[in-house]
Amino acid sequence: MYLSLDGRGPRYAQLIRALKEAILDGRIAAGTRLPASRALANELDLSRNTVLIAYDQLRAEGFIEAHVGSGTWVAALTLSPKPKAPRLAVPPQSRYARRVRRTHERRLGRLHRGLRYDLQYGEPLTNPTIMKSWRRELTRAASDVHIDYPDPRGLPALRDAICGYLARRRGILAQRKDVLIVSGAQQAFSLTARVLVNEGETVVLEEPGYFGLRQLMQAHGAQTVPVRTDSEGLTCTSLPTRGVRLICVTPSHQFPSGAVLSARRRLDLLRYAGRRRCWILEDDYDGEFRFDARPLAPLRALDQCDCVIYVGTFSKMLFPSMRLGYMVLPEALREDFLAAKWLSDMGTSAIEQAALANFMSGGGFERHLRQATRTLKARRRALLGGLRRHAGERVETVDSPAGMHVVVWLRGYSRAAAAALIERARRYELGLYSIAPHYAKPPSRQGLLLGYAGLPASDLEEAMQLFGRCLDEQRLTPPS
Amino acid sequence: MYLSLDGRGPRYAQLIRALKEAILDGRIAAGTRLPASRALANELDLSRNTVLIAYDQLRAEGFIEAHVGSGTWVAALTLSPKPKAPRLAVPPQSRYARRVRRTHERRLGRLHRGLRYDLQYGEPLTNPTIMKSWRRELTRAASDVHIDYPDPRGLPALRDAICGYLARRRGILAQRKDVLIVSGAQQAFSLTARVLVNEGETVVLEEPGYFGLRQLMQAHGAQTVPVRTDSEGLTCTSLPTRGVRLICVTPSHQFPSGAVLSARRRLDLLRYAGRRRCWILEDDYDGEFRFDARPLAPLRALDQCDCVIYVGTFSKMLFPSMRLGYMVLPEALREDFLAAKWLSDMGTSAIEQAALANFMSGGGFERHLRQATRTLKARRRALLGGLRRHAGERVETVDSPAGMHVVVWLRGYSRAAAAALIERARRYELGLYSIAPHYAKPPSRQGLLLGYAGLPASDLEEAMQLFGRCLDEQRLTPPS
Numbered sequence: 001m002y003l004s005l006d007g008r009g010p011r012y013a014q015l016i017r018a019l020k021e022a023i024l025d026g027r028i029a030a031g032t033r034l035p036a037s038r039a040l041a042n043e044l045d046l047s048r049n050t051v052l053i054a055y056d057q058l059r060a061e062g063f064i065e066a067h068v069g070s071g072t073w074v075a076a077l078t079l080s081p082k083p084k085a086p087r088l089a090v091p092p093q094s095r096y097a098r099r100v101r102r103t104h105e106r107r108l109g110r111l112h113r114g115l116r117y118d119l120q121y122g123e124p125l126t127n128p129t130i131m132k133s134w135r136r137e138l139t140r141a142a143s144d145v146h147i148d149y150p151d152p153r154g155l156p157a158l159r160d161a162i163c164g165y166l167a168r169r170r171g172i173l174a175q176r177k178d179v180l181i182v183s184g185a186q187q188a189f190s191l192t193a194r195v196l197v198n199e200g201e202t203v204v205l206e207e208p209g210y211f212g213l214r215q216l217m218q219a220h221g222a223q224t225v226p227v228r229t230d231s232e233g234l235t236c237t238s239l240p241t242r243g244v245r246l247i248c249v250t251p252s253h254q255f256p257s258g259a260v261l262s263a264r265r266r267l268d269l270l271r272y273a274g275r276r277r278c279w280i281l282e283d284d285y286d287g288e289f290r291f292d293a294r295p296l297a298p299l300r301a302l303d304q305c306d307c308v309i310y311v312g313t314f315s316k317m318l319f320p321s322m323r324l325g326y327m328v329l330p331e332a333l334r335e336d337f338l339a340a341k342w343l344s345d346m347g348t349s350a351i352e353q354a355a356l357a358n359f360m361s362g363g364g365f366e367r368h369l370r371q372a373t374r375t376l377k378a379r380r381r382a383l384l385g386g387l388r389r390h391a392g393e394r395v396e397t398v399d400s401p402a403g404m405h406v407v408v409w410l411r412g413y414s415r416a417a418a419a420a421l422i423e424r425a426r427r428y429e430l431g432l433y434s435i436a437p438h439y440a441k442p443p444s445r446q447g448l449l450l451g452y453a454g455l456p457a458s459d460l461e462e463a464m465q466l467f468g469r470c471l472d473e474q475r476l477t478p479p480s
Numbered sequence: 481m482y483l484s485l486d487g488r489g490p491r492y493a494q495l496i497r498a499l500k501e502a503i504l505d506g507r508i509a510a511g512t513r514l515p516a517s518r519a520l521a522n523e524l525d526l527s528r529n530t531v532l533i534a535y536d537q538l539r540a541e542g543f544i545e546a547h548v549g550s551g552t553w554v555a556a557l558t559l560s561p562k563p564k565a566p567r568l569a570v571p572p573q574s575r576y577a578r579r580v581r582r583t584h585e586r587r588l589g590r591l592h593r594g595l596r597y598d599l600q601y602g603e604p605l606t607n608p609t610i611m612k613s614w615r616r617e618l619t620r621a622a623s624d625v626h627i628d629y630p631d632p633r634g635l636p637a638l639r640d641a642i643c644g645y646l647a648r649r650r651g652i653l654a655q656r657k658d659v660l661i662v663s664g665a666q667q668a669f670s671l672t673a674r675v676l677v678n679e680g681e682t683v684v685l686e687e688p689g690y691f692g693l694r695q696l697m698q699a700h701g702a703q704t705v706p707v708r709t710d711s712e713g714l715t716c717t718s719l720p721t722r723g724v725r726l727i728c729v730t731p732s733h734q735f736p737s738g739a740v741l742s743a744r745r746r747l748d749l750l751r752y753a754g755r756r757r758c759w760i761l762e763d764d765y766d767g768e769f770r771f772d773a774r775p776l777a778p779l780r781a782l783d784q785c786d787c788v789i790y791v792g793t794f795s796k797m798l799f800p801s802m803r804l805g806y807m808v809l810p811e812a813l814r815e816d817f818l819a820a821k822w823l824s825d826m827g828t829s830a831i832e833q834a835a836l837a838n839f840m841s842g843g844g845f846e847r848h849l850r851q852a853t854r855t856l857k858a859r860r861r862a863l864l865g866g867l868r869r870h871a872g873e874r875v876e877t878v879d880s881p882a883g884m885h886v887v888v889w890l891r892g893y894s895r896a897a898a899a900a901l902i903e904r905a906r907r908y909e910l911g912l913y914s915i916a917p918h919y920a921k922p923p924s925r926q927g928l929l930l931g932y933a934g935l936p937a938s939d940l941e942e943a944m945q946l947f948g949r950c951l952d953e954q955r956l957t958p959p960s
Contacts, residue, residue: 002651004777027647033843039850090812093676093725093759100675100819124627131627138622138831142615147604147799167507171482183663187825195580196573216823245573279573297484319627321830332570339580343696345667349829350801351618363513370519 002027003044011046015054023063023074030076034064095199096219103218117463118431121256121405123454124319125375130368133359134318141355152347153338154181154326161360162312162326169288169366171301172310174328180337183348184323185285185313189213189248191340192281192309193220195333197245204247206234208438210255210283213248222246226440229254233261236268244278251299252287256438256449258400258407263296274305279330281309286316288369290402291377306330314356316404317369322352376404382457383450386464394471404453407435410446418446421474430466482507483524491526495534503543503554510556514544575679576699583698597943598911601736601885603934604799605855610848614798614839621835632827633818634661634806641840642792642806649768649846651781652790654808660817663828664803665765665793669693669728671820672761672789673700675813677725684727686714688918690735690763693728702726706920709734713741716748724758731779732767736918736929738880738887743776754785759810761789766796768849770882771857786810794836796884797849802832856884862937863930866944874951884933887915890926898926901954910946 003022005014022028035043037051044051055072058064066072092098112118153159159179166172182188189212197203199221205214207226217224222245227238233254239247247269251261261269273280282299300310313325329337341347359365383406387397396409410418418434425432435447452460483502485494502508514520517535521528535552538544546552572578592598633639639659646652662668669692677683679701685694687706697704705724708715713734719727727749731741741749753760762779780790793805809817821827839845863886867877876889890898898914905912915927932940 002647002649002775004651004775022648022651025653027651027653029644029647032644032648043850092816093813094674094678094681096674096678096820097676097816100816100823122629126627131625135622135625138625139619142618142622145611145615145618145799146801147606147611149602149795149800150803164509164512167482167509168502168512169482171484171502171507173507183825183829186823190824194574194576196577198574198576201574212823212826219819219823295482295484315629319625320629321626323630323825323827323829333573336572336577336580339699340576343580343666343692343699344670344824345663345803346692347803349663349803349832352829352831370523 005044011050012053012057015044015046015050016057019054019058020063028074030074032074034072034074036071095221099221100219103215112426112431115426115431116429117455117459117466119433119450119452119463120431120454121433121449121451122316122320123451124316125372125404125453127368127372127375129371130318133364133368134355137355137359137364138351140358141351144354146350146354150347150350150353152342153177154179154348155350155353155357157357157361158353159326161357161365165360165366166312166328169369170284170295171297172328173301177334178328178331180327180329180334180341181348181353182325182327182341183345184315185283185311185325186212186216187323187344188309188311188313188325188327189216189281189283190220191327191337191344192246192279193217193222195336195340196279197222201245202240202243204239204244205440206249206254207440208256208435208443209248209440210250210285211437213283214440217248224440229257229259231259232265233259234265234269236265236272239272242276244276246279246281247273248281248283249299250283250285252284252290252295253400253402255283255285256405256407256435258398258403258405260296260401266296266299266302270299270302270304270308273307277307279307279309281311283311285311285313286403288317289373289376289404291373291380300328306332309333317365317372318356322356324348324352324356376453379452379455379457379460380406382460383452383464386461387467390464390468391471392468394475405449405451408448408450410448413446415442415446417474418448420477421470422448424474425467425470428466428470430463430470432467485524491530492533492537495524495526495530496537499534499538500543508554510554512554514552514554516551575701579701580699583695592906592911595906595911596909597935597939597946599913599930599932599943600911600934601913601929601931602796602800603931604796605852605884605933607848607852607855609851610798613844613848614835617835617839617844618831620838621831624834626830626834630827630830630833632822633657634659634828635830635833635837637837637841638833639806641837645840645846646792646808649849650764650775651777652808653781657814658808658811660807660809660814660821661828661833662805662807662821663825664795665763665791665805666692666696667803667824668789668791668793668805668807669696669761669763670700671807671817671824672726673697673702675816675820676759677702681725682720682723684719684724685920686729686734687920688736688915688923689728689920690730690765691917693763694920697728704920709737709739711739712745713739714745714749716745716752719752722756724756726759726761727753728761728763729779730763730765732764732770732775733880733882735763735765736885736887736915738878738883738885740776740881746776746779746782750779750782750784750788753787757787759787759789761791763791765791765793766883768797769853769856769884771853771860780808786812789813797845797852798836802836804828804832804836856933859932859935859937859940860886862940863932863944866941867947870944870948871951872948874955885929885931888928888930890928893926895922895926897954898928900957901950902928904954905947905950908946908950910943910950912947 003018005018037048041048041051064072065075092101159176162179163174203217203222204225204227206229228235234249300308310328398407422432433449435449483498485498517528517531521531544552545555572581639656642659643654683697683702684705684707686709707718780788790808878887902912913929915929
């Protein structure tokens with residue numbers, strides 16, 4: 001209890017004044033239970049009698065209420081709040097802040113909330129079994145919680161589990177010391193920008209690409225160069241001929257287009273980076289959820305000159321609320337990234353790391369992945385089937401053998417018509433999302449990014465029925 | 481399981497080659513259990529028969545072992561690891577990385593490990609009761625874990641609990657929207673640097689002061705100006721007359737000297753910041769652990785022009801492994817900090833936030849604080865008593881009414897003698913720590929920073945006995 005006695009007059013009077021003031025200006029809210037007289041006396045180094053006198057007086061004046069056996073409470077007085085200090089409007093205080101204000105575009109919230117059918121991309125796959133297993137691991141980790149500062153590199157057990165996982169499932173050979181645990185992929189991007197890129201230097205981004213990465217690089221002050229992607233992923237022939245510091249790619253499942261970077265392009269890209277001595281950031285955000293049998297080797301596994309920074313995340317594979325990801329780092333950059341991580345937050349919190357390490361080494365994680373892949377495959381089938389039946393030729397669906405979303409292009413739609421369609425769908429409790437935010441320049445045609453992980457197959461079928469109805473109605477509406 | 485089939489010859493032969501290769505180059509380690517044939521067939525889109533043939537062949541060749549009822553395992557072969565790509569030594573890739581390499585001085589590890597009496601500052605107060613309560617809260621939070629992306633500002637329930645706590649105990653009136661949850665105080669510093677300071681701009685730091693903050697500001701590229709502290713804290717008259725962007729202070733308990741910033745200096749500092757339009761970072765890292773009755777109002781509570789950024793942390797009050805802290809932000813900076821936090825890591829992981837919110841709103845947290853303060857007071861008394869008895873006049877102890885550490889100056893010691901003393905103590909299983917790392921310029925006298933939170937009073941008494949013995953022996957050693 002923060003109370004400042006003013007030193008004037010007897011102690012009990014000082015305490016009364018201090019308590020009144022605290023109650024009147026709202027620091028101690030109505031309904032708050034006051035400490036027992038002995039505890040408060042102890043804390044303020046007063047005699048208990050002094051506190052009892054003060055409590056008595058305040059009760060007499062109606063500031064507090066005492067009930068036998070349940071302690072002393074602050075009464076519900078009608079208080080006027082203290083006037084606030086006038087708002088101090090300030091310009092951005094750093095170049096970073098100026099860029100943030102320019103690029104951040106208020107994308108923190110979700111477009112829709114509480115809709116019956118929300119096709120938000122990034123919704124996790126809800127699955128009662130995995131929730132149960134995960135709770136069990138967390139509870140186990142809680143009973144064995146480390147209390148000291150965590151290793152800024154991440155828990156050794158988790159880094160080992162990740163190495164085993166990467167070797168078995170992604171064909172990447174890494175050792176514990178190559179792995180840095182981070183608080184989600186976004187932190188990996190942020191550290192990469194700091195360690196590798198100066199203000200004004202060139203970073204290649206896929207077009208379209210993940211907006212969170214673009215905003216981060218622009219806020220960092222990088223010169224971002226969007227490079228076109230097609231059905232084979234990043235078009236390597238469109239890369240700038242010089243001056244590139246970093247290339248950010250999603251080879252196993254281009255976000256958001258869904259393309260897989262072809263084997264030829266993988267080698268082209270590595271050759272480009274090797275010759276021009278630039279770095280590659282390989283974001284393998286959902287490469288694990290593949291529905292065909294032939295995953296291509298990640299760039300990191302093909303890398304001969306140690307220029308690929310591989311980033312993996314557990315947000316997509318488990319839950320977004322768990323902010324955990326990892327980087328596999330080139331040897332030459334390891335210490336710089338570790339220092340940057342330490343300076344950023346001294347290391348990621350330990351408990352979820354411990355739970356995940358157990359979950360991975362016990363085999364539960366890979367069992368979950370297999371099961372989740374089956375579920376996603378079924379949901380994808382339901383979505384695509386529904387699209388065929390209810391949207392038919394009015395949309396063009398991009399096929400993709402992986403992931404948790406589908407891209408749908410709206411044939412003959414203007415920007416205004418697409419916005420109207422999304423608004424119409426919202427009134428039917430159907431949450432649709434434009435692909436436009438993931439483009440640096442507005443795309444020439446209108447498209448939607450439909451996430452299907454969060455809804456069961458039957459809901460997806462119903463959602464597509466609603467989608468078809470919205471398309472029907474939209475056709476009957478004259479353009480505004 | 482990541483396996484790349486080469487497409488040559490029959491499927492089973494491709495699978496055999498792929499599995500052999502994976503076993504030989506260590507991607508699948510000896511002792512790994514292989515998936516059941518049906519599961520692998522499913523995953524690779526092969527017939528189950530193909531997998532059975534491949535498994536049979538590999539067993540015949542001794543690559544794998546099968547035991548009835550317990551599955552198929554990779555045999556223990558003697559493998560030579562694949563040769564590694566040659567190390568690519570690179571110069572720092574950004575100005576940030578160059579500064580990091582210059583300033584980071586490899587301070588990631590602890591100086592001592594596993595000593596019987598380790599007086600490491602920052603060791604948490606181990607307390608079985610609090611561990612038990614905290615585990616209970618974590619388990620509760622685990623059973624109700626949020627799965628969606630967390631609010632980047634932090635969980636509303638936690639921000640509300642912090643507001644109540646700040647009002648009651650620190651005299652700070654804040655609303656939910658003023659509070660930003662961060663992953664520890666270090667992240668608060670890092671965000672502050674980014675939002676407020678450009679490369680080359682001036683940041684005032686206390687001398688001595690926390691080295692993690694100094695390193696961060698230097699890595700960020702700030703021009704750091706150390707300003708002397710004395711027994712009343714930061715000497716405001718030594719502040720630069722102009723060009724200051726940010727002043728970082730620890731008013732309630734100067735780190736590491738232990739001084740409390742006097743009321744007069746608090747007002748001077750606020751006046752300075754108001755007139756020169758610079759910002760104040762108030763780091764209240766352990767202000768809660770006070771052993772006298774008169775905490776002074778934090779700067780944030782006295783701030784009339786909304787220029788104070790208040791930073792609190794739970795690492796000291798609970799456990800360092802829990803990377804949770806918070807900022808109370810001036811209204812004008814709120815959105816910029818929120819954007820910077822989102823771009824850094826999209827928000828802090830939810831589970832510990834949920835556990836802490838419950839712990840705080842249920843009253844357990846403040847009960848813990850009261851109890852911890854009593855415990856720390858007793859440990860401090862034991863340490864000071866031991867120092868008086870066993871070190872006597874050979875050291876000068878700085879008194880301080882708060883915290884978890886004590887500063888001790890070694891009378892007549894050279895730098896080399898102080899280092900020898902620390903080394904000697906280590907051989908007696910006593911971990912001592914120099915104060916020097918917390919100085920920007922080497923201090924004119926030698927001192928130690930003794931943390932007492934991690935050891936019970938009886939151990940501290942014994943530790944001081946050992947300390948006295950080391951001082952005795954050191955006196956008998958001729959200077960090297």
